[in-house]
Each structure stands twice: as C-alpha cells, then as structure tokens.
Amino acid sequence: MSALSFPPMMSGQEVSGADDPFSVACVKATMGCDAGMVFYRIDADRMSAALVFAPEVPLADAMAMLPTCGVGFQNALGALAPPEVSVHLEWTGPIRVNGARCGRLRVMASTEDPQATPDWLVVGFELTLMPLGDDPGLTPDDTALFSEGCADVSPPLLLEAWARHTYNWIARWEDEGTKPVHAEWRGLAHGIGEETTQGDLTGTFLGVDEQFGMLLRDTETTHLIPLTTLLETP
Structure with a gap:
C-alpha cells in the first residue's frame, strides 16, 4: 500500500500482523505518542483505524470526539459511495449502512472520571468490507460495505477521507462548540423516537443533551445516560 495522505496535525502509522489499531493506539497513547496519530489496518475483509487525542477539557466534554469521528466517517463514506447508500450512527457506536x-x-x-481532563483519548472505528459468512440472509441485521453497492469504494481513500472530514469537524467543534456537531449528528442518528x-x-x-448523553424516557421519567458509559476499559 502506498503512503496515505493525512490532514495537517495528523500522521498515519500502519499496523501490521494481527495487531488491532485501537489497542495499539491506546498503548501508544499511554506511552505518550503525539496527538493526531492515526493507527490503521486494511485487510481484504475489514478495515479499522484509531485516532489519538490529547484533550484540554474534562472527559465529559472530550467525549464529543466520539460522535465527531462518527460524523466524519458518515461524511467520508457519503462522499465516496453511490448517492442511494445511506449511513447512520447508533448512539452506542454501531455504524449502519442501508439500515x-x-x-x-x-x-x-x-x-x-467525567470531571477529570484525560491525558489521552482514543476513538476508533471498524468496518466490515466483505461478508463474514456464505449466507448473509442468516444475519439480516449485519452487512458488509461491498455488499451495499460500494464495491468501488477504495478503503485507503475512505480512510484518508475519514481523517480529513473528522479534522474539519474537530476544527468546527473547537471554534463553535458542540452545536454544529450536535445538529449534524442528530440528522444521522439511528433510532431516535424508537424504544431502546x-x-x-x-x-x-x-x-441527546449538549454533551451527547442519551435522553431515555420511560413511563415515569426521562433518564440521562452519559456518553462516558460507552468508554471501554483496558
């Protein structure tokens, strides 16, 4: 694979072997690698990448990078895929293509700790490129990118586009706060108005509230579920 092109303040490092870019990014972040590092891996059947952040705000606010990266991914795939392909985001993290x-x-x-400023934060994504089984009909709620009319989408170009669109949305978040990200994300959110x-x-x-916490209404009250509940632990 030829060298990929990343936006200013970002740089890429391909992960080889059986290593998972998200795990590698978290280890490297713990060791003090630079913010803006993108660790990635592209295989025949799947691709994954992870971006390292060095937040300057409390974790509760820094968690906005999760939906920001999601919006960046939707914008990237939306620009490269045929116009009839839909991309939506679940609050808990799943990416949906054509539903x-x-x-x-x-x-x-x-x-x-939501009130502490983290030394680092890593957001990653994984994407299935090829069907995992011989009979996709057995798992109708799961799909693969190349099964949804996206066989001509180049994974390296998609990764570059994700970095570029995410970079632009981070800049908007820094300049304008969460409002523009919130508005864009809400238009892409899967399941709003449905029981979950x-x-x-x-x-x-x-x-969601201004910090992207889930607002969940039951028969008695509306609950606020912070985005920090989605954090993975080492």
Whole structure:
C-alpha cells in the first residue's frame, strides 16, 4: 500500500500482523505518542483505524470526539459511495449502512472520571468490507460495505477521507462548540423516537443533551445516560 495522505496535525502509522489499531493506539497513547496519530489496518475483509487525542477539557466534554469521528466517517463514506447508500450512527457506536450494522465506533481514555481532563483519548472505528459468512440472509441485521453497492469504494481513500472530514469537524467543534456537531449528528442518528434498552433501562430514545448523553424516557421519567458509559476499559 502506498503512503496515505493525512490532514495537517495528523500522521498515519500502519499496523501490521494481527495487531488491532485501537489497542495499539491506546498503548501508544499511554506511552505518550503525539496527538493526531492515526493507527490503521486494511485487510481484504475489514478495515479499522484509531485516532489519538490529547484533550484540554474534562472527559465529559472530550467525549464529543466520539460522535465527531462518527460524523466524519458518515461524511467520508457519503462522499465516496453511490448517492442511494445511506449511513447512520447508533448512539452506542454501531455504524449502519442501508439500515444494517456494518461496523462500529469505539472509545477509551486514560480516566473514567467525567470531571477529570484525560491525558489521552482514543476513538476508533471498524468496518466490515466483505461478508463474514456464505449466507448473509442468516444475519439480516449485519452487512458488509461491498455488499451495499460500494464495491468501488477504495478503503485507503475512505480512510484518508475519514481523517480529513473528522479534522474539519474537530476544527468546527473547537471554534463553535458542540452545536454544529450536535445538529449534524442528530440528522444521522439511528433510532431516535424508537424504544431502546440501555443497561437496565428501557424507554423511548428522545435524543441527546449538549454533551451527547442519551435522553431515555420511560413511563415515569426521562433518564440521562452519559456518553462516558460507552468508554471501554483496558
């Protein structure tokens, strides 16, 4: 694979062997690697990448990078895929292409304290390129990118586009706050207005608050589920 092109303040490092870019990014972040590093891996059947952040705000605010990276991914695939291909984002991380799950977003940070400023935060994504089984009809809620009319989408170009669009949205977040990201994400969100279960709670997904916490309405009250509940632990 030829060298990929990344926006200013970002640089890429390909992960080889069986290593997972998200895990590698978290280890490198712990060791003090530069913010803006993108660790990635592109195989025949799947691709994945992870971006390292060095937040200057408390974790509760820095978690906005999860939906920001999701918006960046949707914009990237939306620009490269045929116009009839739809891309939506679940609050919990899954990426849906034409209504079926095709990948996911992940997040980890150096702390789980919402009020603490993390030393680092890593957001990653995984995307299935080729069907995992011989009979996709057995798993109708799961799909692969190349099964959804996107066989001509180049994974390296998609990765470059994700970095570029994400970079632009980070810049807008820094300049304008969460409002533009919030507005863009809400238009891409999957399941708003529908019944959903999150942890021990079941209710109607009303949307998100200014920090992208889930608003879940049951028969008695509206619950706020912070985005920090999606953090993975080492």
